[in-house]
Amino acid sequence: MTPLTFHPNPKKPDLVLPAGACDAHCHVFGPAAVFPFSPSATYAPEDAPKEKLFELHRHLGIDRAVIVQASCHGTDNSAMVDAIAASNGRYRGIGMVARDVSRKELEDLHEGGIRGVRFNFVTHLGKAADHDAVREIVAKIIPLGWHAVIHFDAHRLVGLAPFLKELELPMLIDHMGRVDASAGLEQEAFQLLIQLMEDERFWVKVSGSERVSRAGPPFHDAAEFGRFLVERFPDRVLWGTDWPHPNIKQHMPDDGALVDLLARIAPDAALLKTLVVDNPTRLYWPETL
Structure with a gap:
C-alpha cells in the first residue's frame, strides 16, 4: 500500500492552545x-x-516546536538545522548521528539547536540500532x-527494556x-512502558495517535x-503532531483534529499547560526558566 501524503487543508482547531505551546x-x-x-x-x-511546517504551526496556534x-535523511541533519536557524530560537531539534561522530560535530549541532539523538528500533525503518x-x-x-x-515497535520492548535501563541519561519514548x-x-507492552516510566530518567510522547489507534x-x-x-x-510527558506523518498508509490525520484530541488526552487546563508548555520548556529551553 502506498503511503499517503499529508493533509492538504487541516481544520482550524476548536481547542485554543495556551501561549508558548510546543x-x-x-x-x-x-x-x-x-x-x-x-x-x-x-x-x-x-x-x-520548513515553510510548510511554519505555516501549519501558525494555523494551529503553536508557538514552538522540536x-x-x-x-x-539519515545522519545528514542539514534540513533540520536549516529550519531551526530560520525559527529565531523557537525551534529545537533531535538529530541522528553516526557511531564515529566527533566532538566538534556534536558541538556544531548543539550550536545549531540540537538537544538529543534519536535511535530507531522500528522494523520498517531498516536495521535496528546497534547496542554498542x-x-x-x-x-x-x-x-x-x-x-x-527512543523509537521502537511495541513488541520489541520486552528485549529492549533491560538495555535502556543501562543508559545513564534521560530517555524520551x-x-x-x-x-x-x-x-x-493491560497489554504487556503498555505495562512494560509504565514500568519504565516509574524510573524518572524516562519521558514519553503522547503523540502518534494515528499509529496507535485501531479504530x-x-x-x-x-x-x-x-x-x-x-x-x-504529568511532569514527564510531551505532545507532538508527527507532521507530515511519514509512512501512514491509511487514515492520514487532520492536524487540526489532532490538536482537538488534546481535549481528551489532557482535559484539565493545568494538565494541558504542563504538557504543551511547561514540560517542553524544561527539556528544550531550560535557559528561559
Whole structure:
C-alpha cells in the first residue's frame, strides 16, 4: 500500500492552545532538490519543507516546536538545522548521528539547536540500532546535557527494556511506545512502558495517535492511552503532531483534529499547560526558566 501524503487543508482547531505551546515531535523533509534524501533510506517522502511546517504551526496556534530527524535523511541533519536557524530560537531539534561522530560535530549541532539523538528500533525503518553503537554515542552526548529519543515497535520492548535501563541519561519514548490500542491498557507492552516510566530518567510522547489507534479517526481509542500517561506522569510527558506523518498508509490525520484530541488526552487546563508548555520548556529551553 502506498503511503499517503499529508493533509492538504487541516481544520482550524476548536481547542485554543495556551501561549508558548510546543509541537514536540514533527519533521522536515527536503526539499529534495536542496536537501537530498539518504541513499540508504527505506522510503522517499513527499517534500515537506520548513515553510510548510511554519505555516501549519501558525494555523494551529503553536508557538514552538522540536523537529525530529527522520531516517529518510539519515545522519545528514542539514534540513533540520536549516529550519531551526530560520525559527529565531523557537525551534529545537533531535538529530541522528553516526557511531564515529566527533566532538566538534556534536558541538556544531548543539550550536545549531540540537538537544538529543534519536535511535530507531522500528522494523520498517531498516536495521535496528546497534547496542554498542548506542552506548558509544550516549557517552559522547552526555557531556552536552542531551537526551536520547527512543523509537521502537511495541513488541520489541520486552528485549529492549533491560538495555535502556543501562543508559545513564534521560530517555524520551516516541509515540506511546507504538502500542496497539485494541489490546487495552493491560497489554504487556503498555505495562512494560509504565514500568519504565516509574524510573524518572524516562519521558514519553503522547503523540502518534494515528499509529496507535485501531479504530481510526478521530482516534479516541489512542487518546485513552495518552490520557493515562498524562495523568500518571504529568511532569514527564510531551505532545507532538508527527507532521507530515511519514509512512501512514491509511487514515492520514487532520492536524487540526489532532490538536482537538488534546481535549481528551489532557482535559484539565493545568494538565494541558504542563504538557504543551511547561514540560517542553524544561527539556528544550531550560535557559528561559
